[in-house]
Amino acid sequence: MSERTSRGRSAWSDLLPYTRPFRWHLALSLALLLFASAMELLKPWPLKFIIDQILGQHPVGVLAPLTGLNLTAQLAAASVLVVVVAIVGGIAEYHAQILVAKIGHTIAASLRGDVFSHLQRLSVSFHRNTGSGEMLTRLMKDVQEIKNVLGDLALETTAQVVLLAGMAAILVGMDARLALVSLAVFGPVAVLTRHYSRHIKDVTRRQRRKDSQAASIMTEAIAMLPAVQLFGRSQHASGQFGRATRKGLEAEVTAARMKGRLERWVEVIVAFGTGAVLWYGAWAVIEGRLTPGDLVIFSAYLRSMYRPTRRIAANWIQASRAAVGAERVMELLRRKPAVEDLPHATPAPAFVGAVEFSGVSFAYGPGMATLYDVTVSVPPGALVAIVGPSGAGKSTLISLIPRLADPSEGSVRIDGRDVRDYTIASLREQIAIVTQEAMLFGLSVRDNVSYGDPTPDEGRVVAALNAAHAWHIVERLAEGLDTTLGERGATLSGGERQRLAIARAFYRDARILILDEPTTGLDSFAEAHVVESLSALVRGRTTFVITHRLSTIAHADLVLYLEDGRLVESGSPASLRATGGRYDELLSFQVAGLRAH
Ligand SMILES: Nc1ncnc2c1ncn2[C@@H]1O[C@H](COP(=O)(O)OP(=O)(O)OP(=O)(O)O)[C@@H](O)[C@H]1O
Ligand SMILES: [Mg+2]
Structure with missing residues (x-):
């Protein structure tokens, strides 16, 4: 009865709904970023204006009207343009950044909230098998990476792509052949980026696993601190933690190395591009096909193309890493709780307290059968003692009453109705548990x-x-x-x-009370106090008590003897003694043990 996951869909498309509430904010920040990109595109133009129109007497298309002004005014216009472009572009970028940060944080908070509530609906058994460190890493680190991509990276990359496209369009308009030469660098850059991002994804997966391990070791060691200290295992725990952290670190370094290599390759490729542009561009100017100002624009764009290209490659890498986080988070969110309200479930009425197991079998997973065909009927208000060797399935049996798990076969009924017909909340409200x-x-x-x-x-x-x-x-x-x-x-x-x-x-x-070895681990003095409290509690409630205490068992209306997941004997304590079966054997064994004390 473990939780299932559905696979196949891309993790990103499932995460998109989280951005929906912010679509207007996102649109606004995108607009701001595009505006900032446009300002970026404008940056080399004042220089071209000065070189071509003022120094070189080649009127620049859009700026030709300024030709009428005197020299000082033209120069002033060019200089002012530089400042204005920088300020306006900077303001737009600043506001976009703040907006994006806000959106990112809100998305992360709501995603984290959802993951946390979902975690709490998954079964106890799932959590026991998975461990808290794993959950912690997914909840904190993976969500963090997703947040970066959904906010920051996606927008920034879009803006950078638009910036590149704008530069490309302008270059093609100026000189198609030279533009082709400078844009040729993108082929190898794209191939390399894909190649490295795949590796980085693998490394990131490995790193996350190690981080989760380290977190598990930490949470467990702190939860079990007395045991760790008493057994002198602090050193050992630290060693384990250190190893897991180191492995995570190694993976991190490998990822950083790959990222660094990619960035250096991009630099070299862009340098080749720049060299080629200078070569062809200079010839074009000499042959009169381009003005010197055009060459300035070409080389300035190429230099500034280098930044967006690098950013896009880096963002791509980070997105690949975040994709691992998205997979891990979605894998959790898609995991259906093993126990859920059935569509037809209705709120339970106040229970009378009759509990019935009919043909109940249960397995923790394939090949892990724990209970076989348990059938027993308990009248309201009865005190039921469940006894049997360790690992017999006693705790498992009672966990089926509040639906901490559901039987794989058969049913548990309260007041004649299957517990699955009641809503989980109304069912659990009427059951009290002391473990x-x-x-x-x-x-x-x-x-x-x-x-x-x-x-x-x-x-x-x-x-x-x-x-x-x-x-x-x-x-x-x-x-x-x-x-x-x-x-x-x-x-x-x-x-x-x-x-x-x-x-x-x-x-x-609650009408139904479940006691799972409530006095185990207490000394006889404390035990006497707890038993005193318990005997008052039990009165008037249908009670299931798992215990080894002979006096408790002797007071029971019904004793269930469980062994290897099977209900071997059941009946009143006296009748079970009389038949001289396994229960009687267990009892004699315990009494002999007490005498020997
Ligand atoms: N979450 C789990 N996943 C897999 N197997 C489990 C899980 N919980 C319990 N088991 C197995 O199911 C069997 C029954 O366990 P259960 O806890 O019901 O025994 P028990 O009778 O309560 O034992 P004890 O007297 O020691 O508490 C055991 O073999 C145990 O190893
Ligand atoms: Mg138990």
Whole structure:
């Protein structure tokens, strides 16, 4: 039941919708950039005017009207034109840049928001298999690169292409043969750019993988800091991190080297072009086909063509790198959550609490069958103990009730209806879960207890804490209910965390309660407190409890003994003891173990 991805479409076309809200802004910035390009095209003309019209007595077409003015006025006009062109072009470019930066940031923020919400809808199992570092790199770095392309690069490249085309058109108009000579440089430049960009794409993919690894190592090492320190593995973790970072760095350097090589090649090719233009151009001037001013325009354009050409090549390279990011982000966004609301799903009514597994099988993936044909019916309000060896599929079985995953065969029913017929939100709202690892957040105690409730009720928070026998824990905290816990509740002891988690279940007041080894890992003193809280919680709710505690099991209405994904035995604790099967064996084993203590 893993999430699926659909492939084939280009990642860029899927990202285009993100630019749609900004189409007018983009159009405006493009207009500004085009205007700036036009100013760029004008730059060598005052010089040509001076050389041809003032010094050389060859009137320049568009500027011919100025011939009537005196020399000073003509010179002044030329000089003023230089300044005006520079200022106006600069202003246009400045505003375009700011606009583009704004658009880019807004696009990145909304893309990032979407990726983040999507990540949260993907299954727990997907995240366990993928790792947080990978997700972090996609969310931050890849989105960043996409942003650069969608805003900056796309516009800049368009403007540069237009600039080049404009220069080419003017050159062809002046002297077709010479224009051809100078434009010939673009053939080899294009071929080289394609060649290098393909390599750079491969290298970038490799680099991203290594960066993700480094990020995973970091997030895991920090989450597991106590274990890392206790086992003296800090050095080891640093070593791993260093290696992954170095590999990422090597790839980065390789990409930089390729980019550098490409840029140098472009320079050399352009130099050849310039040389050829000077050669032919000078002959053309000598033979009278061109004016000296024309040659100035030619060489100035060629020199300034060098910049856009280089920019386009560089942008192309960066776009190739960003394409890798786009692929990686789209691959995530296209991944359909394994569990989704079905089209016909309706909000669940208040549950009575009858739960039924009928013919339930489940696999985490192909060839990873975990549950086989489990059928059992639980009446409302019953306490069900699920027992069995480690890895038997107990946690997997109960994860099917709130639809953390869906069975591959069979169905889970609540009050006679398939859980898939209810909307996920309305289903999960009525199920409370307490696991071995108390799922607390770095929020205030109040927000932790009322977690999931958009309008927390202080009275109910206090009542829930009292019911869970946890009020005195809060009383001891410096700011009471407002005390902010450490990340994952790290500033509390295990038993305290667990009782807050139980208080949260009380607050939720759900008909169906799931307890996955809630007392494992606690010492007997803390365990006694937690059990006290739990026994109050269980009352009146359909409860599934995975546990090894004999006294809990003895109180159960129904015991399910699971082994290798199969429901081997089920019945009341007494009846299972009487049949003397696997459950009885497990029990005798545990009792013997207790005696030996
Ligand atoms: N996300 C996952 N992807 C692949 N396999 C998994 C995943 N989670 C669990 N499994 C496998 O499914 C099997 C059942 O796991 P499950 O967690 O349900 O066992 P359990 O009975 O709760 O064990 P324990 O008592 O140790 O908690 C195990 O073999 C486990 O390796
Ligand atoms: Mg388990």
